[in-house]
Amino acid sequence: xxxxxxxxxxxxxxxxxxxxxxxxxxxxxxxxxxxxxxxxxxxxxxxxxxxxxxxxxxxxxxxxxxxxxxxxxxxxxxxxxxxxxxxxxxxxxxxxxxxxxxxxxxxxxxxxxxxxxxxxxxxxxxxxxxxxxxxxxxxxxxxxxxxxxxxxxxxxxxxxxx
Numbered sequence: 001x002x003x004x005x006x007x008x009x010x011x012x013x014x015x016x017x018x019x020x021x022x023x024x025x026x027x028x029x030x031x032x033x034x035x036x037x038x039x040x041x042x043x044x045x046x047x048x049x050x051x052x053x054x055x056x057x058x059x060x061x062x063x064x065x066x067x068x069x070x071x072x073x074x075x076x077x078x079x080x081x082x083x084x085x086x087x088x089x090x091x092x093x094x095x096x097x098x099x100x101x102x103x104x105x106x107x108x109x110x111x112x113x114x115x116x117x118x119x120x121x122x123x124x125x126x127x128x129x130x131x132x133x134x135x136x137x138x139x140x141x142x143x144x145x146x147x148x149x150x151x152x153x154x155x156x157x158x159x160x161x162x
Contacts, residue, residue: 001121003039004130007137011035029144033084033094036137040081040097047074057116058107076100084141091149094142101135 014034018025025031047055047070059066080100083093108131111117112124120126 001119001130003043004121004133006042007035007039007134009035010038029141032137032141033090036094036097036134036141037081037084039134040077040084044074044077044081047071047077054118058111060106060110073100073104090145091142094138094145098135098138098142101131101138105131 011031011034014025014031015028018027018031025034046052052070055070056066059069063069076096077100080093080097083089083096108127109124111122112127117123117127121130
């Protein structure tokens with residue numbers, strides 16, 4: 001649930017800042033980028049501290065080296081978060097994070113189906129709905145910047161040209 005809260009709160013804060021007059025935060029894709037980046041900084045960080053053991057248990061036993069898989073996915077999440085914040089890499093980061101969400105979804109199914117879920121939001125339906133939302137946000141960012149990649153070639157890395 002924490003990733004969802006971070007995504008929503010940070011996105012809303014950036015949107016409000018844009019409405020309040022911070023022009024670089026005015027476009028909605030910038031707010032989504034900030035919210036998704038904050039979410040992936042949170043989720044990527046827990047691959048190394050706090051929840052590492054629980055995340056390793058999420059890796060289906062059919063896969064070898066679960067600790068290595070968790071390390072690699074954590075690094076990819078953190079790299080993707082940073083990539084979302086730098087305009088030249090937004091499309092690659094959003095696309096990569098979308099693929100990562102799809103690739104990691106079986107681990108979410110595994111914990112829900114095998115009774116390893118420790119909280120209500122880890123159950124199959126809530127977790128699936130959250131994953132669909134996260135994937136929708138990352139794909140919305142990817143599609144927007146893919147369509148508008150030639151619009152801005154110079155200037156502020158964090159915003160869009162009008």
